[in-house]
Amino acid sequence: MVEELDRRRKQLCKRFLKKGDITEFNILYRRALDRYLVESIRRYQRKISPLSSTPFALVALGGYGRSELCAYSDIDLLVLFERDIPDEVLDFIKWVIFPLWNIGLDVAHSVRTIQDCLILSKKDFWEFTSLLDSSFIYGDVSLYLQLRERFFSEVVFKERDRFRRWVGNIYEDRIRSYGDSTYLLEPDIKNGIGGLRDCHNIRWLFKVFEDYLPLNMPISSKDYMEFNKRLRFIQTVRNYLHLVSKRKNERLSFEYQIEIARYMGFKDEDNRQGVEQFLENLHKSITFFRDLLREILFNLCRSPIGALGEEKEIGEFVIKRGEIDFKDPAQIIEKPSLMIRIFQLSSRLHIPVSHDAKRIIKDIAPMFRGKIEDDRDSMEAFLDIIVSKDGIEILNEIYDTPLLDILIPEFGHIRYLIQFDSYHIYPVGRHLLMTYSSLKKPKNTEDILISTILSEIEDPLVLYLSALFHDLGKRRGNHTFWGVKIAENILNRFKLDESRIEEILFLIENHLLLIETATRRDIGDEKVIIQCAKKIRSIERLKTLYLLTWADSVSTGPRAWNPWVEALVKELFIKILHILERGELVSEKVERRLRLVRKRVEERLSDIVDKDHISGYFDIMSRRYLLNTPPSMISHHILAAKRLIHKLATDPDSFLLEPQFSEYERCWIVHFLAKDRPGLFSDIAGALALNNINILSAHIYTWYNGIAVDIFYVSNPLDTIHPERIWEKVQEDIRSILKGEISLRALLDKKRRPFGVGIRLTKRRHPEVYVDNESSDFFTLLEIHADDRIGLLYNITRKIYELGLDIRVAKIATKVDQVVDVFYIRDRIGQKLEPSRVNEIKDALINELLK
Template identity: 30%
Template sequence: MTAPRVPGQRAIIDRRELAERIAALADEKGGEARPQVVEALRGALDRARAELARRLAEKPSAGHDCAAGHAFLIDQLLRVIHDYVTGYVYPAANRTSGERLAILAVGGYGRAEMAPHSDVDIAFITPTRRAPWCEQVIEAMLYLLWDLGLKVGHSSRTVSDTMRHAREDLTIRTALLEGRLVWGDGALYEELRERFWKEVAKGSERDFLTRKLAERSQRHKRMGDSRYVVEPNVKDGKGGLRDLQTLYWIGKYMHRVETASQLVDVGLFTRSEYRSFRRAEGFLLAVRCHMHVITGRAEDRLTFDLQREVAAAMNFAERPGKSAVERFMQYYFMQAKRVGTLTGIFLAHIDDEFARTTTRSGFFAGWTQRPRKLKGYMVEGGRIRAPGDDWFADDPVRLIEIFQLAEAEGLEIHPQTLRQIDRDAKHIDGSVRSDTRANALFLDLLAGRNDPETALRWMNEAGVFGRFVPDFGRVNAQMQFDMYHHYTVDEHTIRAIGLLSQIERGLLENDHPRATREIHKVGSRRALYVAVLLHDIAKGRGGDHSVLGAEVAQNLCPRMGLDERETDLVAWLVLHHLLMSSTAQKRDLTDPKTIEDFVGEVRNLDRLRNLAILTAVDIRAVGPGVWNSWKGQLLGELYDASAERLRLGHKEKGRKQRVGVKKDAVRALLGDRATLVDEVGAKLGDAYWIAEPEDIIARNLVQYAEARAIEDRLSIHCEVDEERGATLVSVIAPDHPGLFYRMAGGIHLSGANIIDARIHTAASGYAIDNFLVQDQHGGPFREDGQIARLKKGIRDALAGTGSLVPKLAARPLAHSRAKAFHVAPRVDFDNSASNRFTVIEVTARDRPALLNRLAHALYEANLIVQSAHITAYGESAADTFYVTDLIGSKVTAPERLAEIEARLLEAASDRRQEQLEKS
């Protein structure tokens, strides 16, 4: 293998001039020349890197040129270093046959694909073991390379040892596959190559393929198993450079091709596919090179902060509705998607090759499965294929039909047919999109009974989905630049459809029992599937995607064959798809007005069922760990309360009746301690009894009685609540101003996140406050050490031990990457959401002690917090407070609201956080 030609080589590094300068130094200073030699080499390296960085800035998408330029630079340095060491450090006038050395570039360096700070992978090949001269030369070369700050991966072996290790170790075998002679003994290198193909590669092709694919699968799992994760690893992630390299390795191992372009000659790629290969590879290499230049180190993870800088470096500009970074990442994901398509086609062809060359033996010798026909298609070995090359061009509706058949029959699509689909997708035009049969087939696929997710993903990868539904094509590979959404919009949508299908098939009953039960009662299952498809269809258009998406639904649903009633339902679901999650997570569900307002918008049970199911799959499809039992609990409470109201048409019971019923339920839970309901419960007003669930009231009453019996002025009880997926922290203490903000600070200092809080004051003057808290991973605090830390944090905070504010500001946020985002603080007041309280919602960038600072601002504004509901959306937080003034009234005066808003904005600002961190 030879390195690609690099233009303007001498402007990068002039090897002859550098060698002459080093020779002059060696002649002048002899054995003391080493420091000056290192300095000369370092100067050449720095100037070359600067020149290559300049070229990259000038041509920011020239990934191949940049990578080849860095490989060329290392080649020249290695040659100069070798000649200096063998000529001046360890000169050998008459070398023996054992004193020969070949220097090979292996791995990415061998392929001449190096980012600015890539490892330098070298294999030193010698004829025999323990040749002293060779060992001295290798050691001296390595020390010089290390002195230059290069990260060197190296091996030193004989040809025979190399063959033995290559047979045993897949990594070594892969590295050698790309071995390239940089300098030294050419005959030794040729011997190595010949023996590698003869002794290692021959006959082991299937083994290499199997192990490489297993290695690839394990790598994908480590990296998130999706090419659409929002902080992708450019090198090792799914759809990254390593996937393209894997194709080349397999192709080279099986067909002994020297360059990727020869994959066309052996039939593994068409010329068009190879151009896609080169385009994707060049772009990914350019992105990786920019990341190395920007960070000054070997960085392969495209983090949020880097995304902005790389987008700017690659000259991506802002467009209406889309920022520069979103446009850059959309293009990135389009390339990653193309890598996935190429991988599928390539591997299926390899599989076909093996199938053709595998000889059956025993009972099945000479037997082959007979193909069958399915609506004109051929089906063989579980794969469906087109019967001819013009099949789709003759009737483009078949481009939809084949995916519908694959889903309905549980078939894969033949790789040759996938190639045809990819080529002929351009035939999908307005006439196909308006074709009644095409739309009926698409709807059958979308609401398929088997596995619509997989078939839709194939359709998307093949470029058919976006052409048939252009609005979906607009969100294809579109990322959402935040820390909440884990996937691109199209991937999120397809995952949500898959989750809906799994719920309908009863596969997620443990996590979603209510949705599993209610999905079979919806008026139109196909309308629900279309609503899931369209719920985020209008993202990136520069307006409210719910409103714009409802407009898309009104136009698209009739085209798909939905009637007027179904169309109205889909449009309503898209318009309000965030209503249920927002209400459940940000509002007090024990406040009757919350349920009244929600039911007033929903209006009927069928809408409620559809919305509840859509909400569940939407949240769960955001990413791993986003759905949890606490969210399930909140949505369940909202659903049950709303369903009751819709069925009865009114509140089942008045205030006194509701309190009476709840007291009876608590008595039943307390058993022989039921008298506590009258003894302790009498000190608590109706608001407490309505706000708290029966099980928490029972715990509070027992805790209050026991705390008063031992005259404990501060009682803290922590208990894991499995049903809510959190730890319940109940604090009983003498009420005083500022109690809530101090407790919030103490809880945060212990490492816990508050997800819900209710604050009550008994007639005795004691506060009974209930918090639900989780750890940084969204789970309950379980360990004894965690619980002890939680209690100590609250006690210290209430006792005033030390200053809370500096400690809280110094505590690192679990998501320090949030600093890559700007979230403008916002304060919203709502005096219609509750009959008794003013509801204040504060949205801000999540950071240490945000809740504590907001609670302190409310305290300084002379407000009483009755309940707090905390919701995190990646880098941003939405904290909702139900408050009254000091006499228990709502806050309505405009000047008073303006004062409160100013205090909260100051507490939530990034500037305030910076001041606290400095102090």
């Protein structure tokens, strides 16, 4: 019989994968389990023991009791007796329940009397809720009905206040453990806030407070239909998740999202992937359940009217029970600005808006769609809230009502917008609020530069509106271009003065300028800094742009802002600031800087190397190397070069690899010295890739005596406890590569990117290659966008070498799930790329990337 159940279950899973009908799956799976259990009990009674002298009932609990089992859900059973439990019950369990384990089902069972159930349900509210969801399977139905009657009369109605507090406490515990799923792109769809557990809590509370909630919180037929629709959606997602991951799994990890979206019929269209549309719908459902449970808990916790102090009228509003409410909600029809002005008053008085008022706004605001976005009073109130001390708290409350989307319809278009990549970890609407919050109350107060600049900003409103509007163009291709267009319309409705509008639009258009320049350009190149300074033009604008860059990045995710990126952006900011404060760099200043570098190196080496030798080394160093390399590093390279030259006399393949961890950049700096040869950079990149070390940036120099002096900024080795072991392996690999003992390409071809949580399986995008002959006076810039993979940098640099080009600077960055590699190159005779070769180079690189 159990084999028949197993066969039927597998049939139902296959049927569900084709049809996606969760209601049918729930009903038929419940029916199949019931049939097995009933027939198994009857066979036991016929062949082993009739159990006739001791009435019993087999009861389904939890998800089984609700008829909401998914493919790998636990099956909870209760064997119920009235008073005494017979000795032969163990044989009964072995005969009926144990076979379910043999087909891989996770079964939990308990054997109890009615009194046992009542006592346990008083002590443990998980037992309490399992009985709330119980249903009869087989046996003496009167026994089950007796349990239900006594449970509700002796436990439920007596313990319901404790139960309400328990639900509230568990809610807070779940926030700490699983997070608010409305903000997360890898939500726990059962236990996370807004997940199925919230649906269960809502139904439990309505059962327990059936005499109170329907009267004090009436649910319309529309709300009821919406509840069931969204519940079916999340249940469907959960069942697909179980089947796709082939196990009981509640975390909707990146690796499963595309496949589930495809099963649920979401297709790529326009500029949006099907998986992004799927996640947007999921977050809408999660938000619906989160908000509904919060409202129920509030209604159950509220104090009786008039219990807390006297009422006080303030214009169209009234303060009662320590909260602000509408004096007459009917006035909203004539004055819709009251909906935003009540929040404005809250921010001024530091008194919360009542839940009743927020409920009214939630119900009535959609009536004014398209009617209040030009309302002057509403706009002024919104701007007043943005700059208020309680702006974060108030704006988050407004965000949880439809009011923000009614006031600024453009915001509603991106509220739930998901970007399916490992770079952005929040929906766009939530990201914009977090960017604003980061500026209002920075979490990293230890960053002196951030706190200092924030205190110096002359017009915070410009900064705050830029934060709230900078990604409004995300639904379209070039989001900065469209973001400016959208924001301009909003700002004109706000009736802001022209100078403010100009500043905000500049910040939106250029909110990626600093981070993209820092991570993709050689910020040691004077021309790059001057170009940025010319574009930004003022110190105030630079400071505002730096703050927006920081807040945008920290609110995007850990891959967007890390110590390495922070150090680069900060260095760029300081260099631009110096130009704006003192004027552009001139050759006289450069010469003064070179003299200072030389002096400091001589001071450092005075006790080790004689002055003539130091002078000799300076003669073979390029000006670019001297201007871009700190004196401490130059001193280190001189000493290393002395050792290398001595080794080269006996072994021409000798090299020095010296990794050092930098506390400032929070990454490793690798100094590599060897006799220069074509393709050397490519070989080093390949050796690092073999050992799972990512290059963040590289500066490649060749002294005039033929010694290559390369500086790599790289990620941490995987073995952070014993990194020296990894570096020894890298050294051995480089030695074998230089001697021609191993095939680097073959080894990299065998290596595959590890598959697991946190890797997004986004669809492959066509690579792009850009050639820029204008940004640098001495180099041609190659900017390459391609899907990331093991050995990609090696393949690119190898092809550049085969094309007869020489890499002098490499900047390796990540944009979403693509790498953005920027190379400063020259041909073999030291010239910029000839225009006639541009198409040849682009075609060759794209063909390499498509392999």
